[in-house]
Each structure stands twice: as structure tokens, then as C-alpha cells.
Amino acid sequence: MSRPQSESTPGLIAPPLTTASLTSTFTTSSMSRRSLFKGALGAAALVGLPGFLAACGSGSSSSGAGATGQGATGAVSYGSNQSDAVPKKSIADMVTAYQQQSGGVTVSVNTIDHNSFQENINNYLQGNPDDVYTWFSGYRMRFFADKGLAGDISGVWDGISGMGDALKTASTSTDGKQYFVPATTYPWAVFYRPSVFKAKGYQVPKTMDDFYKLTAQMKTDKLIPLAFADKDGWPAMGTFDQLNLRINGYDFHVSLMAGKENWADQKVKKVFDAWRKLLEVSQPDSLGRTWQESAQSVQKNDAAMLVQGMFMAQQFTKGADQEDLDFFGFPEIDSNIGTDAIEAPIDGNMMAARPKNEAGAKNFLAYLATPAAQQLLVSADPSVIATNTNADTSGYTALQKKAVDFIGAAKNISQFLDRDTRPDFASTVMIPALQTFITTPSDVDGLVNSIQNQAKTIFVS
Known part of the structure; x- marks a missing residue:
């Protein structure tokens, strides 16, 4: 998966951080990595799923599928920012396998350059988004869920196995509902x-x-x-x-x-x-x-x-x-x-707030959580490992096996600066500040004072 971390989102104003909102991202104080990766290779495996995005697709809504998407049919659009060759192929392989067993749901993958996707994510979600789209766990997920720009998929989580409480917490927003399905992680x-x-x-x-x-x-x-x-x-x-x-x-x-x-x-x-x-x-x-x-x-x-x-x-x-x-x-x-x-960031998938085919979207999201789906992703892209602990790791490369052990042995894990803080602070303050430091590293006092002055206007109680 390509690492689309530059999440420039002009105009986004996040709600203040609260104790409850902090508990969801693997940045929760004292959260044990071992509890998250119980399973494969004796330590457990997690992995960051390739993020996706693209133009909007259409599909007819299916009835009778309930909260989990069982019995769904029709078309589902899947937004993917996995434009690099390796992760793009892993997505294609996974979608093909899903359609062979979905019982009537077809998926169209819309791919766009990952930086362009993330720089326009706010407009995308407020416009005509795809039914399912890739995104990140923790703060980044909560931000859009709290703004009403993501769909509640708690019913999908009722049927998920192979993912422990830590992963579920990382997929839960401040209202106690789930809005994210983890797929892969990487150190x-x-x-x-x-x-x-x-x-x-x-x-x-x-x-x-x-x-x-x-x-x-x-x-x-x-x-x-x-x-x-x-x-x-x-x-x-x-x-x-x-x-x-x-x-x-x-x-x-x-x-x-x-x-x-x-x-x-x-x-x-x-x-x-x-x-x-x-x-x-x-x-x-x-x-x-x-x-x-x-x-x-x-x-x-x-x-x-x-x-x-x-x-x-x-x-x-x-x-x-x-x-x-x-x-x-x-x-x-x-x-x-x-x-x-x-x-060790966690990547995965979310559902639009008002998908055209809600039943089909939930059915597809349920599949994305399975060992079968994640094994296809990690076999095609050996730069990630699966989050579902029931995934078969026997085919892992030496690098993937080392990643499992490395993540499993960690006491605490952060997600990445632009996933662990407010999106407006990350994009409008930290990106230019760090680039200024790189070109002019001598004025540290001026740099940190500038960051702090801007932070005070953003992190308001």
C-alpha cells in the first residue's frame, strides 16, 4: 500500500479532543501492543490496509439486508487512493475474489492519486462520495464520524471475528458506535x-x-x-x-x-x-x-x-x-x-454517511474484515500485515514476519503525527513548520514559538 499520510484538509475544524476521543487511537496511554496482536506467530499480527479513493459511483439500494448487509445485491462503488502499482493490484485481486462469492454485489473501484484524495477529502465526503472508501483509524476516523460524514457500521462489527477489543476501540467514535473496519498495518x-x-x-x-x-x-x-x-x-x-x-x-x-x-x-x-x-x-x-x-x-x-x-x-x-x-x-x-x-499506523475502510447501496456497502465491508480478504491484500503487497489474527501468515515474507514480532513486542504504539492530531493543525501548521525547519534549521526558538501561537488558536477548549 502506498502511504497516503499527507492529509491536507483545508477548512476542516475538528472538535476539541476529549478523554473519550483519545481512547480510540492506538495512542491511548499504556495500551499494550501484545493485547492487540494476539494470534499469528505467537505474538499476533496487524496491518495497514491500502487506502483508496476516486470518482463517485452509483448503485441501487438493496432491502432486507439488515445491519450486516446479508442478502445484499446491486452495485457498490469503492473509493481508492491506491494508485501505486503494487497496492492497486492487491485491491483488484481482493475485489475480484469478493465478487466471485458475494451472491450478487458488484464493486467498481474508483482510483485517484492518494495525495489528491486526502487533500480533497472534506469536499469529497460532503459531496457525492463512494459507498465505501479507505481511510485511517483513530482520530482521523473520529473526526469525520463526529461531523456526520461517515456511516454507522456497528452492525457489521457484530459479525466480525479475529479482531480484538483494541481494534474495535480504534474503530469506535465518541458516540460509542463503530465507523471503521481495520485491514492492514505496518511499522x-x-x-x-x-x-x-x-x-x-x-x-x-x-x-x-x-x-x-x-x-x-x-x-x-x-x-x-x-x-x-x-x-x-x-x-x-x-x-x-x-x-x-x-x-x-x-x-x-x-x-x-x-x-x-x-x-x-x-x-x-x-x-x-x-x-x-x-x-x-x-x-x-x-x-x-x-x-x-x-x-x-x-x-x-x-x-x-x-x-x-x-x-x-x-x-x-x-x-x-x-x-x-x-x-x-x-x-x-x-x-x-x-x-x-x-x-504503526492502521489502515482500513469506512462507509459514506448516505451510501447509494447501504446493504451492499455493509456486505462488502464485512468481507474486508475477513482473513480471506486480508490475505489477498498482504500476499500481493508484502509491505503490510493483516489485522485479522485468523489470517494465514505462513506465506509471510521474512520482512512481514519481523513486522509482526516488532509490533507485537512494543509497549505503546502511535499512529503517525497527521493521524494523531487535529487535521487542521497537521496540514496548516505542522507541514509548513517542518518544511521551514528543514530549510532553516537554525531558528528553533522562532519555529516552536510560531507553532505554539498557532496551536493556541486551534486547540481551544
């Missing part, structure tokens, strides 16, 4: 080529001191230590999250995203100070580079490492090329904080 980490590390005698770093010693050797060996891209605005958010989790810890990170901390605090300044040093070993001119191009820098052995989501595996060809890709958790910065908090 953010530091990715690299094992063959390069072996050939050069590099060791995986455990601490940031080890990391910088390694980057110095990489420079001597004429390698770019760390690939980096932020043309689309969202990739740099992942670097901020990793540093903040390691420097200030999970609880502070969650509170900061909720608008409950001061961005001008010394703790936040420490994050940017650490990042400024990281920029010295990072690929230059990142604002002119896409995430795909940064992944290709590692694939071509021009750069040695990349802080990215596992979806970067889409830029590697199937077989030996993909098999020569591995990752390690972001190194330890403070031994008192450790490394037991990670980032």
Missing part, C-alpha cells in the same frame, strides 16, 4: 540493505551514539547515510515522531498531539535540536524529493538507511530485491525512555 522504523551492511562490516546501531559513529563510516565509504524526502509534506512527520518518542516518551508525545503541551517547551526544542544534527547526515534537497524516490535511493544503494514506513518495500522488486530489505527500531536516545514505543 515505521529505520530500513536498510543487509547486503550492504554485511559487505561494509556495519553493525545495527542500538543507541544514537552508535548511529552517528555508523554514519561517519558511511560517509567515508561514499554513501549517503540517511535518505530523506519531504516533497509531499508528510514524510518528515515520521522523523519528528521517532525523535519525540525517544527523547520525551510516549505519554508526552500523545499529550503534545492532543494540544495539551506547550510547543515552545524545552522538551520540544530538544527534539528539533536533535533533528538538526540528524539533517547533517541526511540526503539534501529533501523538499524536491518524493518518498518513492528516497526509497529508491536505498534500493539503488545510493543511500544506506531510511526512516520510513514499511510501505517503502513497494519500491523493491519482488524476490531477491525485496528479500534484501530489513529494518531496526529507531535507536535509543535516553536510557530512561528506552525504545519500547513505536509507530
